[in-house]
Amino acid sequence: MVRETLASSSSSGSISGASPPPAEDEWAKTHQRLYPLWKDLTPSHQSTIPISISRVNQVDAGRLDIEMSAMLKEQLLKVFSLMKPGMLFHYEPELDAFLEFLIWRFSIWVDKPTPGNALMNLRYRDERALETRGKFRTGLEGPGLTFAQKLWYCFATVGGQYIWARLQSFSAFRRWGDSEQRPLARRAWFLIQRLEGFYKAASFSNLLIFLYTGRYRNLIERAIQARLVYGSPHMNRAVSFEYMNRQLVWNEFSEMLLLLLPLLNSSSVKNFLLPFGKDKSSTSAEDETLCPICQTNPTLPFLALPCEHRYCYYCLRTRCSATTSFRCSRCNEPVIAMQRHGGLKDSASTS
Secondary structure (H helix, E strand, C coil): CHHHHHHHHHHHHHHHCCCCCCCCCHHHHHHHHHHHHHHHHCCHHHHCCCCCCCHHHHHHHHHHHHHHHHHHHHHHHHHCCCCCCCCCCCCHHHHHHHHHHHHHHCCCCCCCCCHHHHHCCEEEEEHHHCCCCCCCCCCCCCCCCCHHHHHHHHHHHHHHHHHHHHHHHHHHHHCCCCCCCCHHHHHHHHHHHHHHHHHHHHHHHHHHHHHHHCCCCCHHHHHHCEEEEECCCCCCCCCCCHHHHHHHHHHHHHHHHHHHHHHCCHHHHHHHHHHHCCCHHHCCHHHHCCCCCCCCCCCCEEEEECCCEEEEHHHHHHHHHHCCCCECCCCCCECCEEEECCCCEEECCCC
């Protein structure tokens, strides 16, 4: 349209034989006429470059922050290890709030990422200030959190969690949920339970939205419009899965042992491995007097018949009750009865 305007003006000037100078406000009028068309062709939402922040990075950053807080708590508990046991149990909510405040004070308050966010190359950005800015070069620019956002973040993560933990412990200690309590206390208990259920439902809904859009891991970030973006656009996510694979292998191996060990007969396994152990000649006479199960002097000695080896009563009775075909741990002979040392014979079989 600009070319058509210029062509029409040039053709009219050539016809008249002279080119009159344009009016002083001609450029302003042309801009006002063409700007709405240009705005329709380039919508405002295309001024920002769409970005996609890895959801795994954001979840890992939150998990690393939790682990960092747990490590600090463990080191702090070691300082008070020599004091009265259980003293810090009553002040555990205050301790957790103090550690969360320290992390917030030296990270978010001074416009720095939390330890987990720093390891994942993430930082907080104020999403409310994007509409007032122009076109972005990478889609990762943007101002950090404002003073109000930092304070609200502290109130929610530190103060909110502390107040809720104290309220739950106080209501449980006072037994507000018992039927013998006053109606006001029961109503307060039901209100606490409903609030907790509503918060869990809202958190689950926010999780589904986060998995779909990749924004705002929790309700606090969504409420204050604080989004996690990459701190450096040229930093790649390098994660070594060596230790993770090793941990998975040992975890599965331990679960397999926990599943198989109760199915094995410990005495039969011990008797199977007995020939590969030390020689019987090396066993001293003192070891013969010990109970072969608990390896202590029998306080209530009983003899396993017919081999007549000495056992503790409880050890021998437990093994005979657990296994009908129990064999002596010393000679591998079947135990058919048990007799008190110097007393009458007692049958080893159980009904």
